[in-house]
Amino acid sequence: MxxxxxxxxxxxxxxxxxxxxxxxxxxxxxxxAEVLSVLYSKHMRVDPNNPDKQGRDRLVISxxxxxxALYATLASFGYFDKKELLTLNRLGTSLPSHCNMQLxxxxxxxxxxxxxxISCGVGLALGxxxxxxGARIYVIVGDGENQEGQVWEAAMLSAHKKLDNFxxxxxxxxxxxxxxxxxxxxxxxxxxxxxxxxxxxxxxxGHNENAIDEAITQAKTVEGKPTCIVxxxxxxxxxxxxxxxxxxxxxTAVSAELLEASLKELED
Amino acid sequence: xxxxxxxxxxxxxxxxxxxxILMLDADLAKAGGTFNLRQVFPDRAIDxxxxxxxxxxxxxxxxxYGYIPFVSTFAPFLARRTFDQIAVSxxxxxxxxxLIGMDPGIAAELNGGTHMSFEDIAAMRALxxxxxxxxxxxxxxxxxxxxxxxxxxxxYIRMFRKETPDVFNRPDxxxxxxxxxxxxxxxxxxxxxxxxxTADTVAAAEILAKEGIDAxxxxxxTIKPIDQKAVLDSAKKTGRVLTVENHNKFGGLFGAVSELxxxxxxxxxxxxxxxxxxxxxxxxAELKEHYGLTTQDIVKKAKSVF
Numbered sequence: 001m002x003x004x005x006x007x008x009x010x011x012x013x014x015x016x017x018x019x020x021x022x023x024x025x026x027x028x029x030x031x032x033a034e035v036l037s038v039l040y041s042k043h044m045r046v047d048p049n050n051p052d053k054q055g056r057d058r059l060v061i062s063x064x065x066x067x068x069a070l071y072a073t074l075a076s077f078g079y080f081d082k083k084e085l086l087t088l089n090r091l092g093t094s095l096p097s098h099c100n101m102q103l104x105x106x107x108x109x110x111x112x113x114x115x116x117x118i119s120c121g122v123g124l125a126l127g128x129x130x131x132x133x134g135a136r137i138y139v140i141v142g143d144g145e146n147q148e149g150q151v152w153e154a155a156m157l158s159a160h161k162k163l164d165n166f167x168x169x170x171x172x173x174x175x176x177x178x179x180x181x182x183x184x185x186x187x188x189x190x191x192x193x194x195x196x197x198x199x200x201x202x203x204x205x206g207h208n209e210n211a212i213d214e215a216i217t218q219a220k221t222v223e224g225k226p227t228c229i230v231x232x233x234x235x236x237x238x239x240x241x242x243x244x245x246x247x248x249x250x251x252t253a254v255s256a257e258l259l260e261a262s263l264k265e266l267e268d
Numbered sequence: 269x270x271x272x273x274x275x276x277x278x279x280x281x282x283x284x285x286x287x288x289i290l291m292l293d294a295d296l297a298k299a300g301g302t303f304n305l306r307q308v309f310p311d312r313a314i315d316x317x318x319x320x321x322x323x324x325x326x327x328x329x330x331x332x333y334g335y336i337p338f339v340s341t342f343a344p345f346l347a348r349r350t351f352d353q354i355a356v357s358x359x360x361x362x363x364x365x366x367l368i369g370m371d372p373g374i375a376a377e378l379n380g381g382t383h384m385s386f387e388d389i390a391a392m393r394a395l396x397x398x399x400x401x402x403x404x405x406x407x408x409x410x411x412x413x414x415x416x417x418x419x420x421x422x423x424y425i426r427m428f429r430k431e432t433p434d435v436f437n438r439p440d441x442x443x444x445x446x447x448x449x450x451x452x453x454x455x456x457x458x459x460x461x462x463x464x465x466t467a468d469t470v471a472a473a474e475i476l477a478k479e480g481i482d483a484x485x486x487x488x489x490t491i492k493p494i495d496q497k498a499v500l501d502s503a504k505k506t507g508r509v510l511t512v513e514n515h516n517k518f519g520g521l522f523g524a525v526s527e528l529x530x531x532x533x534x535x536x537x538x539x540x541x542x543x544x545x546x547x548x549x550x551x552x553a554e555l556k557e558h559y560g561l562t563t564q565d566i567v568k569k570a571k572s573v574f
Contacts, residue, residue, distance in 0.1 A: 122322070
């Protein structure tokens with residue numbers, strides 16, 4: 001399956017979305033475009049025409065500030081009109097910077113206060129087990145988010161409950177607001193930590209869709225424990241000017257000119 | 269009867285009828301009386317371990333999946349430690365989670381200041397759309413539970429868990445989650461009381477009666493949304509108000525009643541409450557003395573508004 005065209009579209013729509021208000025969380029949106037592309041192109045059992053369908057697979061963006069990347073993905077897959085993306089963060093919008101399940105069709109959980117989304121995901125995975133509906137629950141956490149103690153409370157419980165319907169992606173872009181993650185508070189080795197907490201752990205190139213696809217496919221075969229897929233990524237990936245900014249791209253201005261240049265770089 | 273026993277046995281009956289109800293604990297199921305539910309519902313009574321923040325957000329996820337989860341721990345570990353999880357995962361996310369804060373205020377007794385929540389009503393009351401309920405006794409707890417489950421939204425249940433004097437254990441008692449209970453009618457002063465100090469307040473009203481003061485005693489079991497009509501009608505009738513609560517004087521029942529009266533019916537209002545102090549260890553009777561929450565304190569404060 002060729003995911004590349006979809007990934008590029010997600011990046012273009014994400015930047016158009018952020019540029020519509022002039023500023024936003026570019027870096028951490030761009031680093032997860034591939035995993036969103038692979039999940040919604042192939043793995044998520046969902047129906048854009050019936051976004052609240054019982055028993056569907058669900059995704060929690062625990063790093064809730066990556067809302068625009070999810071909105072771009074949902075619009076691209078037909079949950080709502082792409083024009084909606086241009087309302088980001090305008091008063092009254094259904095697309096706030098951080099994900100809000102009460103406002104946006106297709107958003108499965110509200111998140112934004114880091115560490116909470118993954119716990120909510122554990123609740124969803126427990127709910128699916130109780131319902132015996134076979135749904136799979138995916139959560140994307142930031143690497144910096146791993147500094148939140150609640151992440152490890154959630155990890156411990158999900159392993160204890162043997163939630164093999166539960167997959168955590170760590171967006172390991174190695175940066176956070178104040179600097180490089182290794183300089184702020186080092187969280188390495190991420191893979192060893194998740195393994196120690198009882199997860200099946202895989203590490204993949206987070207910008208290689210086929211590698212992500214294979215990891216998700218493998219995660220579905222794991223029995224008796226949850227899976228963690230560490231995505232080795234580059235913050236701001238896909239547009240050179242943002243990549244070069246380094247951790248300053250966490251939240252940054254996107255002017256009309258910058259958008260135009262970015263869209264050119266992201267042409268098919 | 270112990271309030272926790274009434275809670276657990278009523279919940280068990282309700283869980284038998286409604287498979288969506290779940291019970292989540294954080295290593296305090298034995299203290300909370302819910303431990304034995306695990307034998308009846310091994311999948312639906314869940315120990316989340318000593319991780320309250322995670323428990324609250326997990327409950328929010330379960331609610332998003334269509335379940336009605338109860339979470340239980342000591343009041344400060346909910347209202348203080350998991351305030352952000354309640355605010356974001358539950359309230360802001362629009363989830364239907366029922367929160368049980370045990371051993372509120374001085375009820376923490378020998379566990380002392382670390383376990384004493386003098387601010388939980390204030391914190392929970394400030395959250396948009398949060399219902400704040402404080403049962404007086406086992407009867408009220410048992411009657412409230414079905415209504416709390418029928419109500420679609422977050423409810424904070426401030427639960428004294430042990431043996432407590434029966435105030436409402438009578439055959440004709442009808443409970444409405446959103447209506448205050450008049451325990452004794454009177455014409456000279458309105459005493460609004462919540463939770464633990466209700467029996468003491470009834471005793472104080474009897475002393476006041478002997479001294480010629482006819483006090484009206486109204487139990488405000490639901491502090492938010494407060495029964496405005498009950499408060500205003502009574503205050504209008506008597507022209508004098510006293511509030512009695514096991515909580516800091518800021519932001520609790522005194523706050524809720526004063527806010528209402530200042531807006532709609534300015535009335536002289538006194539309080540029996542914690543005087544902005546920290547918690548200490550002690551037994552219940554000693555702590556009532558220590559913080560000025562005895563029957564005699566209620567009598568004295570009632571007289572102060574005449």
